[in-house]
Amino acid sequence: MNHPTEIPTRRDLGADLPAVTEDQRHIGVAIPREGVRRLTQGRGQFVDDIELPRLAHVVFWRSPVAHMRITRIERSAAQALPGVIAVVVGAEIAAICKPWVATLAHLAGIKSAPQYPMALERATWQGEPVIAIVAETRAVAEDALGLLEVEWESLPAVLDTETALDPATPLIHPELGDNLCFTRSLDTGGVDEAFARPDAVAFEETYVFGRHTGVTLEPRCQIADWNPGDQKLTVYHSFQAPHMMQDLYCRQFELQESQVRVVCRDVGGSFGIKVHAYPDDFATVALAMLLQRPVKFVADRLESFVSDIHAREHRIRARIAATKAGEILAFEIDDLTGIGPFSMFPRTSGIEGNQVVNLTGGPYKHKAYRAKLKVVFQNKVPTCQYRGVGHPIACAVTEALVDGIAAKIGMDPIAIREANVIPDDAYPATGASGIKLEILSHEACLREAKRVCDYDALRAEQSQLRKQNVYRGIGVATLIELTNPSAAFYGVGGARIASQDGATLRLEPTGVLTVMSSVGEQGQGAEAIFAQIAADAVGVGIDRVRVVTGDTDATPYGGGTWASRGAGIGGEAVLQAGLVLRENILATAEAILQRERSGLKLHRGAVVDARTNERLLDLAELGRIAYFRSDTLPKTFTPELMVTRHYAQRDYPFIFTNGVQVSHVEVDVDTGFVKLLKHWAVEDCGRVINPMLVDEQMRGAIVQGIGGALFEECLYSEDGTLRNGNMADYLVPMAGEMPDIVVSHVQSPTRSSQLGAKGAGEAGTAGAPGAVMNAINDALAPFGARVSSQPITPEKILRALGKI
């Protein structure tokens, strides 16, 4: 068995790239996050930990069925229970909160219906909030739920995506005319010709992806506090994009930005689940305003399963053509996806399918591509962007097709990839779907993947073991990952989601550096890398840097955490602010020391002589003079020791990254059980700021991807209710069944920023399902069996083997 790996402290990964600052000591180094020590002592502050005076608690009565008309609500008994403060219905909330329609102008033709914080006369999924009960304690509010009398009439539910558009299927929103949310087609031409070539071989398969959900360990939660005295709303929220919520609260409740503050302290996991505006977010705020006291909403686990977004319900018919010699000629996909009854606010539920169209075939040189997408409404929990948004689906389909065709023409899976990926010297390049690729490293990553997993040895062992009826498989997935988005993602579509982020750096009188960033912390280590970047940009030790995030009253305006943009966008803002602050500090030193600026340098927390490195002025002394003894400075000079800079990536719609994953599995062909033996990930996120954080970020994402590939699925009964909406029945990966995961880095910095960082948050989820599915199919190859429906359960494997 493996030995525990060495403590990775201060492993250095920056060395092979040119430095971005004068004295780069922290960027590129595996520095532990000292800031999380408090979390190991139980001293975090998550939303549910916050107590406020007069705090009330809300629980929601949610629709117990997929589709219903509400005919009568009798609330007097609930209202009469001691401790109950109010029982509120949808119309009362709608009187102060405007409805929304989640569409984006650049997703041509996307439509959805107006959605309210709580259902008015109809509820359209099991879990839609209908009635709110506010009480002095959560327990009393839950008691009162049992005293509500609600009568309803069940309506037919639209569940099956395949028949959602049939004329005989009822309409979920009759005013929309059909159950189609969004459709897109793309055709480069040349696809039919490619498949018709005399030297072409084709491979075709249908891929099914089950719905799954995020299961953040801390459920969604918030406290809304409306203060009628100063007419101000404060919302403590477990959320990824505080400024976005500030804007939405302003617009839905007709408030000014100056009236709304959103505070996100510790956030217990997010993964895209906490970047959407949920109906109960608005309902909680409305209740706080109606009752004029703070109201806390904490989803319990059972309601999180039916109210957090779901994701990834797709059925994709797909095919690939290649020459007999192994040149990939064309891809074609037809994607049908179901999103629940509404497009989710404000990012829309059209983006995921759109990404599948953009990304399928993305790593390869082929020029012929045809894709069709249909996004349909259903009476199930709304789906929207979850970690990796479309990536795992596009990657699994692409990579299964590549393996399928390789097997058909008798080519090794890595060899076919080496022959067909866009070469490392061909960038910038444009993918067949039209995506702009700045700089990727598929060839380098494939080489590294082969090396770290000792591919040839694995293959040799595999054939050896087959003779003993042990069936192991090796699965490879090459991937691209969209990161550092520009305004092309949401802004151009009319969504008020900032594409830029800002950083303010302040030198305190004692020489300590305070960094305020619009990108917050949900565990990825954003605050830690901002401290590393700031320390190097200014020239101080990291122990002198503190970081403040997650408060719209305190930080610059910005987009927050999503689409793997925190390091690439937020980090660049910190770097730029730091470089200017360094200059301002030196200008101050010039004024104090009466020495030429050109002879001064900032080095390790002090102003030094540029030639000799002789320490001339400590930052604490500089701060003391600048702040407290301005009388000693020239009258014409004012020290500017607080600097703000913003950064938006504008060179490309997105900065793509890439990587390769290899999965090694053993399939028990009698039980259908899959044992994960080991997993390797080679990733390129441009400049690595802290390799230790990237490693575990990758591993966490890989494990989530494995969850989707093998375990996780929101299962519905025929009437549209969730069958496994609890943690005992909805399986997520645990430590015992997960493999050791080896992570290796290749660095191709983006030239769109000085820092050169690209995102690293989603590549793991993007690649794992494809690598695992390919590994299982590789193990099953001797039986001529294949699986193509995720999660790949033992039952599906046994069916593929013809054993059941």
Place this chain on the structure above:
Amino acid sequence: MNTPTDSPKRRVRVEVNGTPIVREVECRKHLIDFLREDCGMKGSHLGCEHGVCGACTVRLDGQIVRGCLVLAAQADGHRVDTVETSTPSKRLKALQDAFVEHNALQCGYCTPGMLMAALELVEQKPDADRTQVREWMSGNYCRCTGYHAIVDAVCAVLEQQRAGRFADEPVASADEVRA
């Protein structure tokens, strides 16, 4: 239709992290809610409230329990330890350090429960290998990390223990624990 249960109360006396606490609590109240709401110990978290995720893991008389499955009344007269203890044992302190060193936490929501589970492992299974650590820790969900770093951190503390680092701090025997 349900009617709310009467909520009879009972006086409980629990030693929480070394401090005796006396409170009047509803008999139906779970230990985790008692700790969080009545004792102000917010370190242990709720992830599922149905005994699956392990976020609420605390020690009751030295043995780990799920705070969401034990009633506060059952803890009457007993000792409860959470990760917030201001006098961590050497092993707990070593685990906390190792979690930071190895980046064995991201959001940190699972961490208090993980640490309690890991502490019991280190005390009860000093010879555990990597596979056994993975199995033992499988009662606790982590949704952020890939578990790899958590396993690394626990293995590192086991190694330290085998090298004699905690020799002067004996582990309570299973009998004492139960007594």
